[in-house]
Amino acid sequence: MKKIFFLLVLLLAITSCTKEVKIDIPGFEEQLVIDGRIETGYPPLVLLSRSKDIYSPTNIDAFLASFVSGATVTVGNGTNEVVLDEICTDNLPAGTEAIASDLFGIPVSELANYHLCAYTTFDLSMWGQVGKTYYLTVTFEGKTYTSSTTIMPSTNFDNIFWKPDGDLTDYGYSWVTLSDVSNQYDSYMWEVKRINIGIDGQTKDAGYTKTYSPVFDDDFFDGLTFDFFYENPMVWDDPTVPDEYKGYYRLGDSVVVKLSKMDRDVFNFFEKKYIQMSTAGNPFATPTNIPTNIVGGALGVWAGFSTSYDTLYCVP
């Protein structure tokens, strides 16, 4: 269906003209955005920001200014509750600079110039554990927002392998064999990074990258064992890779695959998020609002992930 839309857009592109216009888009209401996650074996992490009017400035300062601080954020697991610490870029604990840089997308050298805050805890009792439900409460400017998420049992791959694609010998996709657990809802997120060490002594990829459409659930394969493949998302923008080899892993690559499972509400958020990102502006697609699992009028998500890792060595 996406291809149909693509072709229709192509047809329009041949016959149409496009211009920038300024029209009244009524209904803007500033909302708090909660971007929270808790992963197996990791502490909860919450970022807070504000939504911005569609016509508001979009420079880096405006983007960074959308983050807010001064909130009270608590996480509970049904047994006890912890108030998260507010940790800000202008006052980071030693050794956390790289994490903060990755989190906000600004260089380490610039972190101190901004007051960007994240909420987390070093209390190990509140770090993510499989099977537990975590309750989030955010109080900000007199309003309270709540949510909950469950860390589902993880699923490991039966097998992970690489094989050359078609007539190619040195390039192919990452393949896995997955056995989905029957009679229960399962949803997955796929992230990857290459860990080959380059001549500079660094790994090829510093962090995990999500593929083009990284989430899927077991609506079509509940309880089945099957093979499927994913492309290499890291090379699409790499100018050193020729076009005909885009999307492939190269013979000799070492790739860590991170497979995260989540509950249905979290999946709904991410499914719609990636659909919106791929269809925004397409007249043949319906406008996709991203459903939130947060109660109280905020946007965003409070997401629990159970993760499993496997390493793929790209050899036949």
Added chain:
Amino acid sequence: MRNILLTLFSFFFLAFSFAQKKSTLSGTITDAESGEAIINAKIYIPAIRQGAVTNTYGFYSLTVESGKHTIEFRSGGMETVVKEFDLTADVVFNIEMSSEIKSIGEVTISAKKGENVNSARIGQIDLDVEKIKTLPAFMGEVDIIKAIQLLPGVSSVSEGGQGFYVRGGGPDQNLVLLDEGVVYNAAHLFGFFSVFNVDAIKSVTLIKGGMPANYGGRLSSVLEVHMNEGNNKKFKIKGGLGVISSRLTLEGPLKKDKGSFIVSARRTYIDVIMKAAIPESSPFSGSSYYFYDMNVKLNYKLTEKDKIYLSGYYGKDVFTYGNKTDAFTVDMPWGNGIAALRWNHLFSNKLFMNVTSTFSDYQFKFGSAQDEFQFALKSQITDVGGKVDFTYFPSTRHKVKWGVDYIYHTLNPTSVSAESQDVVFDTGEAQKLYSHESSVYVLDEFDLNEKIKLNAGLRYSMYQHVGPFKRYIKGDISNPDSVINYSKGDLIKFYSGLEPRVSGRFLLSETSSIKAGYSYNYQYVHLTSLSAVSLPTDIWYPSTDKAKPQKGWQGSLGYFHNFKDDKYETSVEVYYKGMKNLIEYKEGALPGDNVNDNTDNILVFGTGQAYGIEFFVKKAYGKLTGWIGYTLAKTDRKFPDLNGGDIFPAKYDRRHDLSVVAGYKLNERWTFGAAFIYATGNTLTLPTSWYVQDQNLLFNYGARNSTRMAPYHRLDLSATLYDKSYKVKQDELTGEPIKVKKKLRSNWSFSVYNVYNRANPFFMYVDSNGDFLNGDFKISVKQVSLFPIIPSVTWNFEF
């Protein structure tokens, strides 16, 4: 309600019982030149101010008191025939009417003169196909749907679009009939051209309110299109050569005065142009688009009382795309096939019967392949049906119709298949849905007295959703998902309902009247659309145990006044329409969501209302003809599961809609046309804000359809240059110059679409570009416009 109906029907039969010595004049009216039946010709007795009109098959029946009568036979563009009859017994009088011979500037007075004031029907418009041919034509393609969109109360979907909305109803709420076969998708080229080849079309009628009881199955309107029957006197060829398409029509007698045929075909050559434009070396050299369609009709008079008609339409659009670089190909055909076999029988000079069997099929396919991966999608609706209609003409005061009809629907909303090498993906079972739709109706069009005329009817429709069928039930925490299997023929759900229809006219004077109408309708098949614009991918879905039939009622009231001997016709109509069980997709629904599931599990249901006032001024005859139509309207929807349960404007809610249409016949050779349209912009849903999650920019959309695009306006012009109808020769005997009628007649039709090159909005979207961190990030609202000024020329010929 029951009491009202009882009284009404008691009245019909009482009315018939006051019989005196009467005689019936009946027969058929045909065109002397072609033998084509003339629809809506008027048979009128001025002395008693009573008359009749011919039906779709040219048949009329007039029962009056026995005695001498002077009777007029009138039809637009035909010589009026006046004849004395001494009706002492029933008389059959078949008449062939000849074209009027007029000098320049002479006016054509239509048979429908005064009809808008006198008729009991409200909201019905008959379009003159010949007039449509002189209107400006988009890319040279004369188009009856675009002509309809110029009428008050009717609006187009979007720039160039074929879908039309009538009085706030959805595009699926229009019953489009081609020779009584249902047309499910009346569009070619994603909606820019209609499936109706104007050379094959004889008459076009739009009923936008007060739908008579013989029509049903849709809430909003009926667009009834009849094909030409073919010349039963002599063979003729006509056609046209246009910028993007050409057409050719052959017609002639099967047996002179007994039967005839017509074959009309059309094909675009966009693919040829694309082939020339895209070099062989281009990666896209395998891409092309074309459409073709063909109309065929045969008719034969078996006896004086029996005639059969066979009509067929087949049309297809084919879009192919090829990209050699990534070995990606697409093949996307879609189209309609329609066939209707009809038998007319005259039981007596007062009782006419028509039996019709119809077949209608719409298919959309999409196939793509990339390397070893193949994907195919198919959607199809097939109807097989039949109907029997009787018309009884007991007196000039009554015309009674009754009948039954039946359709067997087979719908395949979406079936998907995908495979790669030897692996076949589980894309779910193709779901076919089967249903029976049937109805019975009776109606009477009668004169209560000189001033009051009524058209009252009752329709009873029934619908059965039957197996085989799989009902998927989504479970929750305590109940797992489950499936109910229905076997072939199992009754899954039965719906039925009474559909009363009444319209009437109260004559205030000879030139003015007040009309009112009420209709209640059921609709059992629905069009579901995921996109903001109408597409061939929109799927038809039948009523099921979950998707209830749409129900709607409409009330309308109008004042009609003609001036200057009916040269100017004016009217004001107000209407209110209420609709229930309307269908939309759930928020965030995706095309693949119905795989291994029922489509109706991702549908939501709501109500709608529409109301408005329509002003219409028409200059009916003279050198300058045309109309001005203005509509002030509002239509909104309320779905508990959409927009937070709040009321929202329908996507085709338009506050103002103005159209000005003019035709000017300068002389026998030149005719000019103009059309101007102004409409409030369409609604759409745009993001009101942006936010960031995990360093991704996301949009938050505002209330549904809360943004309005800029107004739409456009002027089109046309000019038609006819050749001389004669050539001058020397008389062989006298040597005098004489005029000889030319065998080959032709005309050049010039059109300019969007004369002042207005960039009308087709759709808008919010675009984001750049990177926050690089400082070049920008969000902007973009407007896409489709067609700039487009001149075109077509050469039409006939011999």
